[in-house]
Amino acid sequence: METIINAVLAQMQPFLDGFQFKQLAVSLKAAFENAERPPQQDREDLLELFLTAKEVEGCSPKTIAYYRTTLEHMTATIAKPYTQMTSDDLRDYLNGYGSRNGAGKVTIDNIRRIMSSFFSWLEDEDYVIKSPVRRIHRIKTAQVAKEVLTDEQIESLRDGCSCARDLAIIDVLVSSGMRVGELVGLDISDVNLQERECIVTGKGNKQRPVYLDARAKLHLSDYLETRKDENPALFVTLKGRTKRMTVSDVEARVRELGRATHVGRVHPHKFRRTLATRAIDRGMPIEQVQKLLGHAKIDTTMHYAMVDQNNVKTSHRKYLE
Structure with missing residues (x-):
């Protein structure tokens, strides 16, 4: 694998700037790793690594459990490796979740935020080139003045x-x-x-x-x-x-x-x-x-x-x- 990647990089280096060269290296590595292991293993491994990272950051067990449930549901519904999920896949999932569960905008935006955190982590760790959630903007919700005690x-x-x-x-x-x-x-x-x-x-x-x-x-x-x-x-x-x-x-x-x-x-x-x-x-x-x-x-x-x-x-x- 390393031999093939290095050969491709050597051929493409004269035509790419530093940023493009790095992105190509990340893409080739991710493509070969995905081909060598089952998609299900890829999903389980990356999700566990992400949850471990959030735990190290100090997230509470309740928050970790909420992240896990939300991302596992997304994973099962879209049924693709994380590295192949697109912005359209995630938009369709959010839209379908709201329709199927009668969820409000606040709930849908909470799911979007969790997805954003996960895919941003995948991007930071070089598992994906760019988070597909970047193109999905915050869902606007009505500002309701909540009651306070007199x-x-x-x-x-x-x-x-x-x-x-x-x-x-x-x-x-x-x-x-x-x-x-x-x-x-x-x-x-x-x-x-x-x-x-x-x-x-x-x-x-x-x-x-x-x-x-x-x-x-x-x-x-x-x-x-x-x-x-x-x-x-x-x-x-x-x-x-x-x-x-x-x-x-x-x-x-x-x-x-x-x-x-x-x-x-x-x-x-x-x-x-x-x-x-x-x-x-x-x-x-x-x-x-x-x-x-x-x-x-x-x-x-x-x-x-x-x-x-x-x-x-x-x-x-x-x-x-």
Whole structure:
């Protein structure tokens, strides 16, 4: 194989510039490797290598599983080696996926982003010359202003808490804006009540400080005084053997509080979006909100935060009339 590739390259070198010469070398190598092994093996090997790379980058097991499921479905549907998939193949797949599954634009664009990440990796690793997803642009979706919690609703949730633990959870979520996964991952030793801050481990195992207000400090102190167990977790279950609360535990409890207090549908992420919106609405620089929430890109912060329309109206009158 190497002999044939080198012979072809030697013949073509006088007619090509440096970039073209490199691309020809990559193409010849890929073509021979594909011919020497079954297409199915090619697909399985490359997918596993990609997932390993994402794991090394710090992606969570949940994210890895989502990548695997999405790409395996794409692979089975298109039924071609990755090195032979074209932009048209991928467009047809996305269009067909939406039609067959009744998927919305947000879901389809999530699939496109995963495909883009995978084929960009194949390009970087010289398995393909150019990612076929480059020609598939981001799918435009309607910007829906998502609901945030009002002051009255937050007070209702506090009033609905029947134990110190639940009250502490509500106030920590309200004041810090941390993710629910970060909340349940906290140990008591991660919290500095004196400074009203704690260290959370976010996506990609990145740590950052988050801050608590005076009310959260007070209620968290009250809760910790009730603890008689030796579990290191900050928030634990109340019934049966004491265990660290899971994401599902917190989601279920917050959902129950929302129903019991007639606040409506409440989930932990709603507190995060509420904090982001209020912070921007009250003048906190967007870069600081980004740090507070632990976002890698500022675009994500802007997506979370919806500025209060009444304040936009007031600012218009102040600055433009």
